[in-house]
Amino acid sequence: MNRTLIVYFSYQGHTRQVAEQLQKATGGTLFEIKAAEAYPSDYESCVARAKKEVREGRWPELAEHCKDIASYDTILLGTPNWFNTLAPPVAAFLASNDFSGKTIAAFCTHGGGGLGRITGDVRKLGTGATVLSSLEVYGRDAADAGRRIDAWLSANDLNRR
Incomplete structure (x- = not known):
């Protein structure tokens, strides 16, 4: 049984594209993080809400929680870089x-x-986890990031766990 969970949040679809490529490469299970109150589709309104949340250190309620996280050993965690953080x-x-x-x-x-600050913030919030090196992909390159993804997976020994 593959014990890799690919968890991601995606606003414009770029992070989803990388997550889906990771799923194909690892055979892991996908789980999309969604806020209970969806972010506005209007970009400027989304930026205003997200900036306020980041500035105030306030996190939204989630639409659902991953119920079987205990059954996974490895979490591939995807996020857009919003204001230099998660x-x-x-x-x-x-x-x-x-x-x-x-x-x-x-x-x-x-x-x-x-x-x-994403890697450092994952270390702070991911209590008890071993945190490996992170991958960054320029949004417009997300659909064609296969080689970078494969190199990152190999460097972290994450292929088909």
Whole structure:
């Protein structure tokens, strides 16, 4: 049984594209993080809400929780880089689960900000987890990130666990 869970939040679809490629490469299970109150489809309104959440350190309630997280050893955690850190729903996911004995490897999509503080924030919020190196993919390159994804998986020994 594959014990890899690919958990992601995606606003514009870029992070979803990377998550789906990771699923094909690893055979892991996909789980999409969604806020109970969806982010506005209007980009400027979304930015205003997300900026306020990040600034205030307030995380949204999640629409659902991954009920069987205990059955996975490895979590591939996907987020867009929002204001140099995790998207608030991803922070909420990390804060609401126990990762003792698990391995987390984060991946992010971005519009020029790279990883920002994402890896460090995963270490802070992913209590008890071993955190591996992270992958960053420029948003417009997400659909064709296969080679970068394969190299990252190999470097972290994450192929078909």
